[in-house]
Amino acid sequence: MAETAHESWHEELRARGYRVTPQRQLVLEAVAELVHGTPEEICSRVQQTARGVNISTVYRTLELLEKVGMVTHTHLGHGAPTYHLATEADHSHLVCRGCGEVTEVQPESVASLVDRLRADLGFETDVRHLTVFGRCRACQTPG
Amino acid sequence: MAETAHESWHEELRARGYRVTPQRQLVLEAVAELVHGTPEEICSRVQQTARGVNISTVYRTLELLEKVGMVTHTHLGHGAPTYHLATEADHSHLVCRGCGEVTEVQPESVASLVDRLRADLGFETDVRHLTVFGRCRACQTPG
């Protein structure tokens, strides 16, 4: 985790006229490590390394990183959204109302929906943002 | 609209040990009339008839009506959820990120997804809560 790799995203930001700052690096690392982190959680994570970082900076940074296509978000429940690295493989989410469990499903599971909406309506689905609520097998109300 | 019908839902509530109050009637009527109302909008609507009704009563009432299965909610955007009558026909929603348009789609459009999740995972989808984000035909970025 948090390897320097090539830091090619530095150029990505610079090319768009944005600056590379320690806060932005830390937020991006936290998004990667938490996998499904809320802004609050990301902020806490970042503050383990750099205490001074403010929650409003986290919000502004997430907005920026999403704008340049480095992260995405979805809504897994009632409250705060959760953030992903955009480089993670595409997937959608299932959320069980019974036990609260969150399951990642591969694009093939939702491909029929995506195809149908594209064919019928010309609608291009954002599968990364797609969250399906319902009840998992274990939580079916019997009878 | 707001016909008295048989008010059979009165018994529905009573049978569960809840009371029938003017506020609950008004909130239910407002949900029906607004079709996609947020709690705030529902409250405003209710207050056109009865000024004193408080927003917290609206929240508590919506929670109750949802618990007894008379209304459902979904999330059409960033902010507040929107409420429907449960007696309305099942449908899901598409939200276009380009123009913001909200489209209702019939269950058949999402049936393949529902079937797939049930067959593969035993997951029972709540189609009424399902909202798909993406871009409508008119808002595809060309090229």
Next chain:
DNA sequence: GTTGGTGCAAAATGTTTGCACGGGG
């Protein structure tokens, strides 16, 4: 008459904004 429901105000939660300072380029 009981007890659940309501109005009100305050707190809790989640997010945005204005502003002055400091660091990145």
Next chain:
DNA sequence: CCCCGTGCAAACATTTTGCACCAAC
């Protein structure tokens, strides 16, 4: 050295909660 990005505090938006009073039954 310029000006974008940050910290901070306050505003904002949405939802929840504590409590005394009132109304449904």
